[in-house]
Amino acid sequence: MHWRMDIPFRYTRAVAAVLCLLLCGSVVLNACADKPAKPKKENRRAESHQIELLEQSWLQALTKSDTTVLEKLMSDDFLAISANGTLSDKQQYLQRVTSGINSFRSIDVMDIKVRMQPSAAVVVSQVRVLGQLDSHPVNAVFRYTKVYGRAANGQWRVLNLEATRVSGPDEMGMHRGTPLSMRPNQEH
Incomplete structure (x- = not known):
């Protein structure tokens, strides 16, 4: 291969600059393609608000004993x-x-916190409940954790719910702070 040496220097410099820009652009595009896109704050806020609205629907359905709404909000598992x-x-x-x-x-x-993940949302809340649990009257404060998962169709569904009593009468059959009994072979 034979190189021409009579090409003006300004053209060589221009070609080198274009090649440099193409190379830098390629490096930047590859670096961006390797990193997952971060959700924008607005998207997270909108999703968090959507979860809060689903929480309101859940609680309203419970107070109305509306199992049709509850069933739609629950995952099959x-x-x-x-x-x-x-x-x-x-x-x-x-x-x-x-x-x-x-x-x-x-x-x-009384309090609600929503933590968003790419395909899940975790709700931690504190509520005062007035009604009946396990056929016993209840007027107590509970904390609960609810986990939502995003279904294949993009809809949020409740996967898991766990409640913990914070305050209320012992007549509810729940004795606050009662430790598990030790097995005979366990040391203290």
């Missing part, structure tokens, strides 16, 4: 752990509401 440790799947949870074993006159949200 939904699991709930009540404040007394009862584990319920979707059908069992809905049956407890339908039968009136669990009924709610009011659920007042």
Whole structure:
């Protein structure tokens, strides 16, 4: 291969500059393609607000014993752990509401925090509940954690719910702070 040496220097410099720009642009594009896109704050706020609206729908459905709404909000593999440790799947949870074993006159949200993830949302809330749990009257404060997952169609569904009693009478069958008994072979 034979190089021409009579090409004016300014053309060589221009070609080198264009090649440099193309190379830099290629490096930047490759670096951007390797990094996952960060959701914009506005998108996170909008999704967080959407979860808060779903929470309102859930609580309103509970106070109205509206299992149709609850069922639409639940994933098929939904699991709930009540404040007394009862584990319920979707059908069992809905049956407890339908039968009136669990009924709610009011659920007042005292605090709510929503943490967004790419395909999940975690809600931590504190509520005052007035009604009936496991056929026992209840007027107590609970904290609960609810996990939402994004379904294949983009809709949010409740995957898991767990409640913990913060305050309320011992007559509810829940004794606050009662430790698990030690096994005979365990040391203190």
